[in-house]
Amino acid sequence: MHQLLNKIKMSLSTFIRTVGNPSRSSMKMQRLKRRIIKRFICSGNFTIAELSRETDFSIPTVTKIVNELLEADVIFDLGKVDTQGGRRPNTYGINSKCAYYLGVEVGRTAVSIALQDLKNEYVNSRENIHFTLENTRPSLEKLCSLINSFIADSGVNREDVIGACINLSGRVNSNAGLSYNFFFSENEALNSIIKSMIDIPVYLENDTRAMAYGEFKAGVVDKERDVIFVNMSWGLGIGIIIDGRLYYGKSGYSGEFGHSPVFDNNILCQCGKKGCLETEISGWALVRDFKEAIKNGNTSLIQQKHSLDDITMEDIMAAAVEDEDVLAIDFMAKIGEKMGRYLSILINIFNPELVVIGGSMASTADYMLYPLRSSIKKFSLNLVSHDCKIKISKLGRSAGVVGACYVVRERLLDMLD
Ligand SMILES: [Zn+2]
Known part of the structure; x- marks a missing residue:
């Protein structure tokens, strides 16, 4: 159990000793205390009178809980605030440094890690730490050692980190803590294996879903509640947000759009x-087709920098964006056109308010977006798609790690319900 919940638990035991009917009233007080902490985390600062009004509990009861939270350093007394006439009451706010969320985005060649406090400020973050993802025990151990070094460098007490969300590509069952594509073990769930290595409760999340949530909480999503996030990277996947909540499906495998049998x-x-x-629409397909085109006699500026065998997805993106390479631009435009056609299926099914194009390929949006939009016009039902906005990811490469921190936050808020 992390420190915040321990603190809550400790002060609750005081209630059990002091309240006449321990079982019933302590349950009630425990619920109220969780509710008050949640209000502080989600909605800012409050006076005791405001909390009393919002929770429908008496001033003395709320005062008692506020005093316990003050004593446990979960909240701060922010002093007196001006009101229209009458006595100036004290305002209280969450101690944002009493608990932290850790987000970890595990990519094929790099790891990004971030630590967020209770006010969603980043106390430390490191992007693109060199790492080679292999489906082996040493690779998992290396990942955990990177996480441990990051926490040590952050100067934050490990017991104050209430949870870590680790994003992996492929099939991830968040509820069961299982990843089928990486580090799968018959004997123990991956989240408990990692927990034993980093000594923090661990949640697993599919990388695309975490990116979708990052954009939803802190990225390009404004007030939209029904959103499809498209991760156009080495693979192709989608994250689905329905009425403001991530959609997981029964076992957590929703969003495997890239494996639809269409060709x-x-x-x-x-x-x-x-x-x-x-x-046909993914980073690996792009690299394969691009090399094939060069073999068949097409020319590209990339040939001046790299031999055919060494060309990567990133090289092709850079050739389009930085060098305005004609072949690379042609490829991105074709991918945009194809993507629009298949996005039309999603738009027809979900009727979303917003589709966010993200992932590594989103950096070539200047060339991809126009064909993608006209393709959607061409292939989707106009009545369904005319008010569906298409936007490019705002967080870019950070979407996953930002989303991971917010996933941990969401888990904490669920615990406080
Ligand atoms: Zn497939």
Whole structure:
């Protein structure tokens, strides 16, 4: 148990000793205390009178709880505030440094880690730490050692970190703490294996879903509640937000849009099936097709910098964005056009308010977005798509790690319900 909840628990035991009917009233007080902490975390500062009005509990009861939270350093007394006439009451606010959320985005070649306080401020963050993701025990140990060094460098007490959310690509069951594509063990759930290595409660999240949540909480999403986030990176996936909540599906595998069988191309997908959407719209498909085009006599500025075998997805993105390479731009425009066609299926099914295009390929939005938009116009039902906004991710590469911190925050708020 983390320190914040321990503190709450400790002061609750005081209630049990002092209240006449321990079982019933302590439950009630425990609920009220959680509710008050949640109000402080979500909605800012309050006076005792305001908390009393909002919770429908008496001033003496609320005062008692506020005093206990003050004693436990969970909240601060911010002093007197001006009101219209009458006595000036004291205002109280959350001690944002009494608990932290840790977010970890695990990519194929790099890891990003961030630590957020209770007011959602970053106390430390490191992006793109070199790391090679392999499905092996040493790779997992390396990941945990990077996390441990990061926490040590942050100067924050480990017991104050209330949870870590680790984003992985592929099939992740967040509820069961399982990842099927990386570090799977028959004997123990991955979240408990990692917990034993970093000594912090661990939540697992699918990378695309975490990115979707990052954009939703702190990125390009404004007031929209029904949002589809498209992660166009090495693979292709979507994150679905319905009425402001991430949609997981029964076992947590929702969003595997990239593995929809739409092509009759006989190309084997990374998932083992053939003809998936990913076999033509993804980073790995782009690299394959780009190299093929050069082999067939097309020319690109990339050839001046890299040999054919060494060309990466990032090189192609950079060629389009930085060098205005004609072949790279042509490829991105074609991907945009194809993506628009298949996004039309999602728009017809979900009728979302907003579609966010994110992931590494979003950096080439200047070339991809116009064909994508006209393709949506061409293929979706106009009545369904005419008021659906299409925007490019605002957080870019940080979307995943930002989302991971917010996932931990969400778990804490659920615990306080
Ligand atoms: Zn597939």
